Ligand SMILES: Nc1ncnc2c1ncn2[C@@H]1O[C@H](COP(=O)(O)OP(=O)(O)OP(=O)(O)O)[C@@H](O)[C@H]1O
């Protein structure tokens with residue numbers, strides 16, 4: 001369980017990124033922070049592994065304040081997938097993934113073996129593992145980033161717009177894969193995106209943020225859609241202007257679901 | 271040609287002498303410049319001062335340095351150490367700037383990612399920053415290598431034997447062949463050292479061949495823009 005207690009962050013240059021933030025993230029679930037650029041998502045995420053220290057309040061992991069933990073040890077115990085993958089350009093793919101394990105004291109051979117295993121979990125084969133990051137496509141690099149985050153089998157996985165740099169098709173593919181992985185792995189995932197569809201696709205709990213890390217609404221995707229807290233949320237999730245309203249039309253005896261602009265979205269069963 | 275063959279023992283002797291007089295300052299300069307450059311890249315306020323001191327040192331004429339060093343470090347006048355120390359000073363002076371540039375060229379995002387992965391700052395320094403600064407450092411040391419090899423010959427004027435002695439001798443005896451042999455020897459040495467450096471770069475930094483820079487024209491392969499500039503400065507300086 002991750003807990004934010006009245007957390008605030010003002011950077012040394014005076015920028016107030018987060019005013020006062022409270023949230024509980026249950027274990028083994030996926031929580032998504034979603035909000036427009038600059039609203040403090042990354043800042044909040046990085047407080048969990050002490051890449052950012054809050055200037056007010058506390059962040060607790062399983063009731064232990066992270067401020068009391070050694071930052072290097074803490075970071076080794078938490079998976080972190082960065083925007084644009086953030087791979088080390090001078091290490092081969094397999095070594096990029098194995099690094100986390102090596103830092104944790106795993107032997108060379110075992111680390112390599114495990115790295116290859118996670119790489120295949122995210123759909124990369126051995127020939128790709130021998131390349132340098134610069135030789136991979138953006139989508140492949142992001143997969144490596146995910147593999148690196150998973151390598152040490154951490155309980156907590158932080159993902160900062162991990163699929164930001166890929167085209168929409170690969171993005172959907174990676175999302176599906178993450179969902180599949182999560183059913184297997186049961187991690188506590190904190191995921192950052194500014195794409196509400198991605199948030200709804202992945203989150204058990206979705207946190208919609210406004211500027212300054214202010215929470216506009218927290219809840220399951222269906223609950224947010226059913227009961228948007230205010231106009232901001234309604235417009236953010238696309239409920240205004242009929243963006244998400246679907247209706248049913250009869251076509252040749254079947255019930256076809258049609259969206260606001262008249263395009264068919266699917267068929268209603270039962 | 272014949273002259274060179276008849277005197278091959280002496281020429282070879284001078285070649286080796288020239289080699290170690292060049293290599294030692296290179297190594298010393300590199301080992302000193304890397305930490306200083308790293309420090310300068312981390313402390314923007316000190317950067318200007320450190321690099322300024324480097325530039326000033328580099329403007330001292332080499333002959334003047336060769337002649338005054340014995341008085342300062344208490345060596346004999348003919349001691350090759352004078353040349354080694356003087357050239358080490360030049361090597362540091364040039365390489366500090368390149369080293370600072372090299373460390374600044376490392377992407378902050380990569381460093382951030384290494385920290386987030388759980389590298390301690392020491393592990394990050396040796397495991398990420400140093401190797402990633404490598405290509406620019408290599409470009410710098412290649413420039414210094416050439417300039418050091420040519421500066422060693424100036425030492426012949428104060429009686430420290432090197433291939434440069436063939437110049438002084440040949441000039442005194444008005445014997446062109448000897449001068450040409452000395453010149454060829456110096457060029458060969460410079461090329462061999464450069465080739466070794468390039469080879470070391472290939473072996474130690476295999477990833478660089480696959481990078482964006484490596485795809486560009488060959489002269490950009492090892493030199494970033496800023497290095498090319500400091501390179502011109504260095505080459506101009508030893509004239
Ligand atoms: N190191 C820093 N120093 C000063 N201000 C910062 C720093 N990092 C972030 N900020 C500011 O804090 C605010 C929140 O930044 P943050 O990176 O958390 O936003 P974000 O929600 O992740 O945005 P994006 O979607 O663009 O990644 C921004 O106004 C940003 O300019």
Ligand SMILES: [Mg+2]
Nearest residue numbers: 041042043160
């Ligand atoms: Mg961000």
